[in-house]
């Protein structure tokens with residue numbers, strides 16, 4: 001029964017064997033089994049229960065197998081050897097009807113058992129991790145809820161702030177609108193103050209302002225600059241408040257003294273306006289509206305670039321309006337004469353580009369007095 005090959009094969013697969021007789025004494029035991037169970041065997045009959053105490057209590061079952069009444073009996077053995085705990089299955093096998101000897105096969109399942117243990121351990125660890133993960137998810141849920149809550153609170157706060165900003169912006173717009181309205185009312189009042197006193201100027205400043213703005217737009221000036229010209233046009237003759245009205249409406253030539261009084265009106269206008277904080281240089285434009293580019297104007301006799309461009313526009317619009325529209329005390333020479341006059345003086349006393357723009361406005365029908 002024993003051969004080197006079977007011993008090697010059995011050891012290789014963790015299977016060892018022994019043979020027992022009817023007295024339940026071991027009559028053969030493999031060396032490798034002795035090593036596996038960490039026991040000594042001197043070769044003489046030895047009680048199987050000494051070697052495998054796991055069998056104590058099942059003597060009757062073992063006897064049945066040895067006597068051939070039963071073919072097999074198996075049980076699990078656990079044995080703490082000198083070095084480690086080993087697990088093994090014990091099979092007591094016999095051929096049916098064969099009385100006398102039985103084979104005791106020991107199958108080492110230590111590794112399988114450890115494997116099962118490690119699987120169980122892994123399962124336990126996985127379960128623990130799952131529990132931790134669930135807890136983490138719960139925590140995360142709570143954090144998310146807290147975040148959502150604080151986001152909602154933030155949104156409410158933002159809404160309140162937005163409403164406040166909106167309200168303040170509306171208030172600011174209202175007060176800006178009010179300031180602008182007051183400003184325009186003030187300009188109109190100043191303009192009417194002169195017109196009330198003096199029929200000569202009725203509508204003059206407004207019409208000059210309209211033409212000057214049209215010229216400025218024709219020349220591509222910004223909306224901001226056009227607005228400054230509009231205001232300066234409305235007020236350019238405000239200084240005539242200082243001039244006795246009979247001088248202004250006097251037919252025929254004025255004396256030098258009378259003319260000198262009239263010539264003071266740009267300066268008087270400047271004096272009236274210079275302390276008003278306009279967003280444009282209105283007072284300077286008014287001061288220069290009778291200056292001419294060849295230096296023959298008044299009150300300072302400025303020339304060329306010394307004169308503000310807005311004042312140059314105003315001077316052209318002023319003379320065209322004065323000649324081109326009727327006055328209560330005289331018939332107008334007409335718009336054609338007015339345009340002829342500025343055309344003759346183009347580049348001499350009036351800026352050439354401004355004159356060209358003004359003529360274009362009338363000739364091409366872009367501008368007329370009739371839509372007043």
Ligand SMILES: [Fe+2]
Pocket residue numbers: 236237265289290318
């Ligand atoms: Fe004037």
Ligand SMILES: [Fe+2]
Pocket residue numbers: 204208236237318
């Ligand atoms: Fe004027």
